[in-house]
């Protein structure tokens with residue numbers, strides 16, 4: 001089912017005390033102020049997941065997500081984290097293919113297909129990220145580029161598996177830059193993604209897929225972005241690090 005989702009990607013930020021303060025505030029604000037059916041997902045750094053989970057007990061409105069997982073289930077991969085580990089500590093979502101990991105860790109579409117498989121096999125909902133660079137947009141190859149990201153990392157899935165995928169469109173030029181995509185640009189790409197999904201899996205699956213926008217989304221522009229018919233929610237970076245602002249983004253989606 002197509003869900004409204006607002007996920008906070010904390011990236012590599014916060015000490016333990018700061019992380020605990022942030023989750024406590026967000027949980028309280030969401031409890032007091034959010035009445036709609038939006039699903040909130042918090043994606044802190046790995047080291048805080050078990051601690052943060054304690055603050056989310058009994059809070060079905062706020063779920064727990066990780067920022068990455070390895071493509072193998074276990075093994076000699078020093079410093080990495082596997083999907084079964086995340087499952088074993090109660091993580092529900094995992095961000096996969098964020099542009100920062102594609103850029104700094106060299107993640108490829110083929111590798112991401114494996115990560116998607118292992119995440120699904122261990123009960124994690126992938127938040128699969130796609131998005132083009134400024135150069136690609138200027139060269140007008142952005143639609144093809146993003147379509148290929150989906151084709152190569154997701155289109156091997158069965159329709160039943162695909163039903164568990166959440167997609168986040170994050171134009172690289174909009175991430176952390178203050179340059180948000182206009183609502184027209186976001187809607188245009190989201191509609192194209194839905195059409196691409198429909199071409200592979202049919203209109204019903206496409207209509208049920210949650211498509212999130214990410215890239216300098218904040219409390220000021222969220223309502224306009226979320227008003228787009230094909231924008232089902234957001235993947236929020238900088239604005240998720242402040243409880244008041246993040247809750248305001250959630251409220252813009254409820």
Ligand code: 13P
Pocket residue numbers: 009098170174175176177178214215216217235236237238239
């Ligand atoms: P910003 O909201 O900081 O631009 O980051 C977006 C993002 O990368 C979320 O995954």
